Amino acid sequence: DGGITQSPKYLFRKEGQNVTLSCEQNLNHDAMYWYRQDPGQGLRLIYYSQIVNDFQKGDIAEGYSVSREKKESFPLTVTSAQKNPTAFYLCASSSGGNLYGYTFGSGTRLTVV
Amino acid sequence: AQKITQTQPGMFVQEKEAVTLDCTYDTSDPSYGLFWYKQPSSGEMIFLIYQGSYDQQNATEGRYSLNFQKARKSANLVISASQLGDSAMYFCAIPSNYQLIWGAGTKLIIKP
Numbered sequence: 001d002g003g004i005t006q007s008p009k010y011l012f013r014k015e016g017q018n019v020t021l022s023c024e025q026n027l028n029h030d031a032m033y034w035y036r037q038d039p040g041q042g043l044r045l046i047y048y049s050q051i052v053n054d055f056q057k058g059d060i061a062e063g064y065s066v067s068r069e070k071k072e073s074f075p076l077t078v079t080s081a082q083k084n085p086t087a088f089y090l091c092a093s094s095s096g097g098n099l100y101g102y103t104f105g106s107g108t109r110l111t112v113v
Numbered sequence: 114a115q116k117i118t119q120t121q122p123g124m125f126v127q128e129k130e131a132v133t134l135d136c137t138y139d140t141s142d143p144s145y146g147l148f149w150y151k152q153p154s155s156g157e158m159i160f161l162i163y164q165g166s167y168d169q170q171n172a173t174e175g176r177y178s179l180n181f182q183k184a185r186k187s188a189n190l191v192i193s194a195s196q197l198g199d200s201a202m203y204f205c206a207i208p209s210n211y212q213l214i215w216g217a218g219t220k221l222i223i224k225p
Contacts, residue, residue: 042215104158
């Protein structure tokens, strides 16, 4: 079955460390997205990519970095510059841009310890 | 800029009753769509239903339907005959540029 796989499901980071969240899709979707979710809030866009080797900053890109070397993969790195990284991170993809909605992964919960 | 407002932080509903989740939006686009997603405690976002701004009829998908009132800029989700498995967070979203803009969500708890 096609879908989006995010790993790990839970991730713990020490202060000052970079961590990378994995997102892989086998839906043949061109566009991929990373969202951050905090308690009691809706999703906020971190980065998005509409095509391989190209990506754009979203509303809260500071302290994060991404790459899109393959159509199937869109990893997110949370750098030490991100001052409040504890959150739930969701990866999504779409075939025709945002007008057709997204397919989401199951998310990664990142906690700073 | 597009904006979504969900005014109900939480709701308790008795099993088998119908429930309406509110969503109002603000957009300058003449053509747009409204999405509803369900997020159970596992965290995954599940697409429920979509309403296009030019659709003549309210969207329906099984027990889910939209009460779309374009003039009032509202797109309320109606769940008929609620079930215990409907307990979850529910989000309304609208496209803006290359992303979806999300409301803060409504936590729905179905009581047995």
